[in-house]
Amino acid sequence: MKVLITGANGLLGQHLVQKLLQQQFSVVATSKGPNRLPFDESEHFRYRSMDITDELTIEQVMEQEKPDVVVHSAAMTQVDECEKNPELCEKVNVYGTTQLLVDAEAHSKYIIYLSTDFVFDGLNGMYREDDDLRPINFYGFTKMQAEAIMHTSEIPWAIVRTCLVYGNPLQGTRSNIVNWVRENLQEGKPIKVVSDQLRTPTYVGDLAQGIVEMIKRTSTGIFHLSGKEQLTPLQMALRTADHFSLDKSLITEVTADTFTQPAKRPPKTGFDISKAEKELDFKPGSFEEGLAAMGETGVA
Structure with a gap:
């Protein structure tokens, strides 16, 4: 086939x-x-x-x-x-x-x-x-x-x-939330992650x-x-940090209102x-x- x-x-x-x-x-x-x-x-x-x-x-x-x-x-x-x-x-x-x-x-x-x-x-x-x-x-x-x-x-x-x-990715550097969190924390960069959205x-x-x-x-x-599992991006980020033994103190909890984005995001899917x-x-x-x-x- x-x-x-x-x-x-x-x-x-x-x-x-x-x-x-x-x-x-x-x-x-x-x-x-x-x-x-x-x-x-x-x-x-x-x-x-x-x-x-x-x-x-x-x-x-x-x-x-x-x-x-x-x-x-x-x-x-x-x-x-x-x-x-x-x-x-x-x-x-x-x-x-x-x-x-x-x-x-x-x-x-x-x-x-x-x-x-x-x-x-x-x-x-x-x-x-x-x-x-x-x-x-x-x-x-x-x-x-x-x-x-x-x-x-x-x-x-x-x-x-x-x-x-x-x-x-099998090849290349296409990003997603887990790789974004991991890469930033590995480089010691602080990140802001929303806690008022839910996804599976x-x-x-x-x-x-x-x-x-x-x-x-x-x-x-x-x-x-x-x-x-229904998780917020913040929960995903914290679990990613725990799994890869990275510094969770670099993660700051924010809400979606923190960011100015052209498109609305559905809060709870x-x-x-x-x-x-x-x-x-x-x-x-x-x-x-x-x-x-x-x-x-x-x-x-």
Whole structure:
């Protein structure tokens, strides 16, 4: 089975490529720009440069590769940049998704779309798959639009919503909250971390394996894939400092009002993952297990 992944240079994309190759899938990794994946071209792996806003290139790649499965993880995800540059955000997250789906309907059998907890307003938290969508920033609005596009698919489709993904990249320096905390504390730099937001942080290896299980089952519909623990960024930072024996006194507790940010953040998200546990046998580890998998310096 051949799987094409968009956004393959990203944190999730890298780990998903790795897991699929380990489990004997053929993988076509695509991303904007050059290959940043630590895998050699082979019978089962190749990289294609593909900008999700370039309709002609998408059409050419999809027609040439004819993947059985498409996993669409490419997106403009910098929340403040989306707020400041809504036209580009919409071009990437909405129009890019539309074009990819058109070509997937012509050449593929199944498509998975990666979405976010930011499609919710953050008033309640621990959201289920059928809860109402009420995004409070432009990024979340475009992801909601793209989800609606997936619902029109003429081939089997699934939407995966996830939340605050962390882990080590296989190659490169793409940051996330855990690496940001660890790197700053290792360098003795003080950091300010909010305590008035709640999430269910997701270890990237768990997320990637959940998607692999969906591919194996051709699971359709909407799935929430995240960790089980609801934590504030401050709690994550303190636990990260403890795990890596770093100086917690460098961490200052603040609220979201401390920062001037163009985009609002939902205060309380996090997911009920009981559907994924039941239908996919999804078993995410604890936050501490995710930290342990990252290791002191290694990649996992």
